[in-house]
Amino acid sequence: MPQFSDVALPVPLDMVFTYAIPEGMEPVVGGRVLVPFRQQRMSGIVVELHDRPPQENASHIKIKKVLEALDLAPALDEHLLKLGKWIADYYLAPVGEVFRTMLPLSAEFKRAVTYRITEEGRMALHLAGMSGSPARSKRTPDQQLIEFRVLDYLAERESVREGSLRAATRVGKALLGGMVRKKWVVREDVSAARHSARLVRVAVLLRAEERLEASPPPDGPETRPHLNLAPAGVVPKKLNDNQRALIDTLAAAGGRVPVDALRNLEVPHSTLGTLVRRGLVRLVDEPQEFTASKLKPRPSPFDFEFSTAQKEALRKIGAAVAARKFSGLLLHGITGSGKTAVYLACMRQVLDEGRSSILLVPEIGLTPAVAADLHQVFGDEVAILHSGLSNAERAEQWHRIRRGEARVVAGTRSAVFAPVRDLALIIVDEEQDSSYKQEETPRYHARDVAVMRAKMADAVVVLGSATPSLESYYNARKNKYRLIELPDRVEKRPLPEVEIVDMRLEFQETGQEQVISRKLAAEIRERLEKKEQVMVLLNRRGYSPVVLCRACGKTLQCENCAVSMTHHKREHKMECHYCGYVARIPEKCAHCGSEYVYFVGTGSEKLEELLHGMFPQARIGRLDRDTVRGREDFEHALNALNEGRLDMLVGTQMIAKGHDIHGVTLVGVIGADMALGLPDFRAAERTFQLLTQVAGRAGRGNSPGKVILQTYFQDHYAVQFAAQHDFAGFYEKELQFRAWMHYPPYSAIANVLIRSEKLEEALTWSGELGRWLEKTRHEGIRVLGPAAAPITRLKRDYRYHFILKSPSREKMNALLRAMLAEAAARKIPRTQVIVDVDAVWLM
Numbered sequence: 001m002p003q004f005s006d007v008a009l010p011v012p013l014d015m016v017f018t019y020a021i022p023e024g025m026e027p028v029v030g031g032r033v034l035v036p037f038r039q040q041r042m043s044g045i046v047v048e049l050h051d052r053p054p055q056e057n058a059s060h061i062k063i064k065k066v067l068e069a070l071d072l073a074p075a076l077d078e079h080l081l082k083l084g085k086w087i088a089d090y091y092l093a094p095v096g097e098v099f100r101t102m103l104p105l106s107a108e109f110k111r112a113v114t115y116r117i118t119e120e121g122r123m124a125l126h127l128a129g130m131s132g133s134p135a136r137s138k139r140t141p142d143q144q145l146i147e148f149r150v151l152d153y154l155a156e157r158e159s160v161r162e163g164s165l166r167a168a169t170r171v172g173k174a175l176l177g178g179m180v181r182k183k184w185v186v187r188e189d190v191s192a193a194r195h196s197a198r199l200v201r202v203a204v205l206l207r208a209e210e211r212l213e214a215s216p217p218p219d220g221p222e223t224r225p226h227l228n229l230a231p232a233g234v235v236p237k238k239l240n241d242n243q244r245a246l247i248d249t250l251a252a253a254g255g256r257v258p259v260d261a262l263r264n265l266e267v268p269h270s271t272l273g274t275l276v277r278r279g280l281v282r283l284v285d286e287p288q289e290f291t292a293s294k295l296k297p298r299p300s301p302f303d304f305e306f307s308t309a310q311k312e313a314l315r316k317i318g319a320a321v322a323a324r325k326f327s328g329l330l331l332h333g334i335t336g337s338g339k340t341a342v343y344l345a346c347m348r349q350v351l352d353e354g355r356s357s358i359l360l361v362p363e364i365g366l367t368p369a370v371a372a373d374l375h376q377v378f379g380d381e382v383a384i385l386h387s388g389l390s391n392a393e394r395a396e397q398w399h400r401i402r403r404g405e406a407r408v409v410a411g412t413r414s415a416v417f418a419p420v421r422d423l424a425l426i427i428v429d430e431e432q433d434s435s436y437k438q439e440e441t442p443r444y445h446a447r448d449v450a451v452m453r454a455k456m457a458d459a460v461v462v463l464g465s466a467t468p469s470l471e472s473y474y475n476a477r478k479n480k481y482r483l484i485e486l487p488d489r490v491e492k493r494p495l496p497e498v499e500i501v502d503m504r505l506e507f508q509e510t511g512q513e514q515v516i517s518r519k520l521a522a523e524i525r526e527r528l529e530k531k532e533q534v535m536v537l538l539n540r541r542g543y544s545p546v547v548l549c550r551a552c553g554k555t556l557q558c559e560n561c562a563v564s565m566t567h568h569k570r571e572h573k574m575e576c577h578y579c580g581y582v583a584r585i586p587e588k589c590a591h592c593g594s595e596y597v598y599f600v601g602t603g604s605e606k607l608e609e610l611l612h613g614m615f616p617q618a619r620i621g622r623l624d625r626d627t628v629r630g631r632e633d634f635e636h637a638l639n640a641l642n643e644g645r646l647d648m649l650v651g652t653q654m655i656a657k658g659h660d661i662h663g664v665t666l667v668g669v670i671g672a673d674m675a676l677g678l679p680d681f682r683a684a685e686r687t688f689q690l691l692t693q694v695a696g697r698a699g700r701g702n703s704p705g706k707v708i709l710q711t712y713f714q715d716h717y718a719v720q721f722a723a724q725h726d727f728a729g730f731y732e733k734e735l736q737f738r739a740w741m742h743y744p745p746y747s748a749i750a751n752v753l754i755r756s757e758k759l760e761e762a763l764t765w766s767g768e769l770g771r772w773l774e775k776t777r778h779e780g781i782r783v784l785g786p787a788a789a790p791i792t793r794l795k796r797d798y799r800y801h802f803i804l805k806s807p808s809r810e811k812m813n814a815l816l817r818a819m820l821a822e823a824a825a826r827k828i829p830r831t832q833v834i835v836d837v838d839a840v841w842l843m
């Protein structure tokens with residue numbers, strides 16, 4: 001066994017840590033270990049086992065020991081380890097934090113408080129005389145006696161949990177607190193290796209292909225993996241009777257039996273150990289409830305009625321999967337063209353071949369209805385990972401996937417790390433969706449990670465969208481991806497007609513700032529009279545986004561952010577939409593005391609109220625983050641619409657996303673172009689995508705439906721091309737802009753944010769790094785900044801940023817790495833310098 005283990009810990013440091021491996025312990029690469037780290041115990045991932053003594057030895061720093069090996073088998077297999085290292089490198093994220101994101105097993109650890117005796121404590125015990133000496137009890141008051149009882153108990157042990165300590169010594173928390181203040185003991189908040197679900201050790205009979213290294217390959221052609229469990233033909237010769245009996249038992253039970261159950265067999269216990277050493281059996285620790293083998297029959301195949309284009313798409317993806325090498329495909333299908341059916345059919349094929357697939361969906365895409373579809377097609381073989389799962393449920397799903405019980409995985413962003421076996425296909429639905437980018441460390445983009453994972457696994461990745469991102473469409477044009485198009489709506493339903501209403505003109509003609517134009521109001525009335533349904537989008541929640549003082553002109557800002565607070569009328573409060581801070585509704589201006597405070601602008605709550613006033617008979621529902629708390633709420637609102645219990649649905653971009661809505665013949669769009677005024681190079685792309693998506697909601701049966709698009713930017717190309725359903729036109733125009741401005745896809749981009757609660761620190765640090773960047777040679781890299789970020793203060797932090805652009809990603813990453821080293825040398829905390837590679841938001 002090697003002497004040392006390099007461990008990646010979930011701390012914001014760009015390094016791994018070396019620990020000595022105690023005698024008899026056998027950690028594995030990719031497995032978790034428990035190690036001491038700065039007064040704490042922490043679980044990390046073993047990245048390397050070796051015999052190279054760490055350099056610290058020379059400077060008399062004692063190498064600490066691994067406390068416990070938590071996994072007998074790797075938690076992250078070779079492929080996922082490699083993927084994690086790639087993410088750490090590409091996104092400049094600490095590798096330990098990447099691994100923590102990839103492994104949803106935190107539920108298996110509980111935080112615990114422990115106590116341990118200090119040198120001072122031992123000294124106090126020593127001075128008080130020999131442990132247990134009767135002399136001591138005579139001279140010390142009661143409280144000290146109890147303290148010595150605690151010290152006695154701790155002196156014999158390394159570290160004791162608070163619960164055990166108090167049970168053993170019958171002391172209160174206050175007394176322990178006093179001992180901490182005297183520095184006799186230290187209190188530690190540790191993550192202890194305690195599994196919340198009781199773990200059972202299970203013996204697993206390895207399949208032929210899993211034990212190639214340990215035993216000769218079986219004769220004959222390769223059979224399907226799950227058939228290999230049969231004892232005949234797969235068991236190498238030279239087994240004695242006991243060994244054979246054990247193997248037969250395992251095979252008969254589906255290849256998996258708890259070790260405890262094997263003790264009932266009439267074979268010596270050492271037999272199992274021999275089989276493990278020979279590589280025929282592996283021991284794994286699993287949550288108890290999943291130890292039973294689940295081999296259920298598959299549900300009957302699902303029938304899809306496919307158009308020619310769908311069949312062609314299915315054929316192309318199927319051929320790519322069959323080739324068993326990497327390929328990337330972009331499935332560009334307009335709204336309503338039946339992409340989902342193609343996904344499910346592809347995944348079904350992959351499953352029938354005994355291989356695995358992963359379907360990624362945006363945050364909002366995984367409704368209970370979608371989950372029900374998946375269950376109908378894949379039965380028990382699907383694992384669904386959504387944000388509503390508890391940590392324990394997430395861990396359970398992880399184990400199911402890992403054991404190969406679920407070969408189909410559907411989920412949001414982090415499902416890209418699902419530990420499936422024999423990965424054949426990853427599908428990224430709505431690949432342009434910004435929820436695929438994680439906005440905390442590690443700041444990975446799940447779509448791009450999916451592409452890399454598929455590359456590493458010789459698998460196929462399909463990116464699907466009605467409005468592909470500029471990056472993906474560009475890659476398809478450059479033949480990096482194959483483009484597959486679904487150009488028609490199913491059953492050749494026509495696209496809706498889009499009419500633009502120029503709101504500047506509306507203002508001139510009515511002399512008033514209008515929320516709902518005369519045209520939109522007339523169209524809504526007409527639909528309601530015909531008993532048809534209407535949808536109105538306003539991508540801003542709350543009642544009024546701004547509170548303004550007419551006397552001094554100041555607005556009510558959040559205490560923590562340089563952002564206006566939004567008025568929420570029904571909940572009677574002011575709320576910051578960036579940090580969630582809530583305040584009372586002001587009666588007077590906080591700056592000048594004037595009573596002339598006005599609520600300005602319209603959010604979805606006010607829009608709903610306005611529409612109620614205009615159409616008192618109509619039944620109106622609202623869909624935004626204030627009315628939707630969970631996946632079920634969302635579904636309820638859509639069901640109400642689909643079942644005709646609503647005449648009108650009002651909402652934010654939630655209503656625009658790809659959901660099945662049947663009866664809407666009119667879609668009104670209010671202020672969907674607000675984003676065009678933001679200092680963000682993706683503003684036009686986002687606006688085009690949102691407009692296209694919401695327009696796709698209109699139409700019922702053979703009736704194409706109509707879209708009324710109210711805008712103040714009527715000449716903007718994003719508005720014009722969306723109105724004409726012209727993706728290619730938008731794409732060409734937008735690419736020109738990106739090329740001129742050196743933005744993606746022509747340049748790699750990174751946003752470097754320097755933040756601190758203290759303004760001086762944020763200024764000083766960004767200034768120092770700015771001067772360093774100026775002095776450093778960086779050919780072919782454009783550096784903008786330092787400048788105040790568009791949102792200058794957020795969640796109490798003052799924010800400055802740099803934007804780096806370069807056609808060479810390698811050069812840009814090298815410069816970023818050097819900059820992080822410089823920041824470390826200048827003692828700027830790593831957590832205050834945020835590097836966001838391929839940033840999606842520049843605010």
Ligand SMILES: [Zn+2]
Nearest residue numbers: 549552589592
């Ligand atoms: Zn004022």
Ligand SMILES: [Zn+2]
Nearest residue numbers: 558561576579
């Ligand atoms: Zn705030």
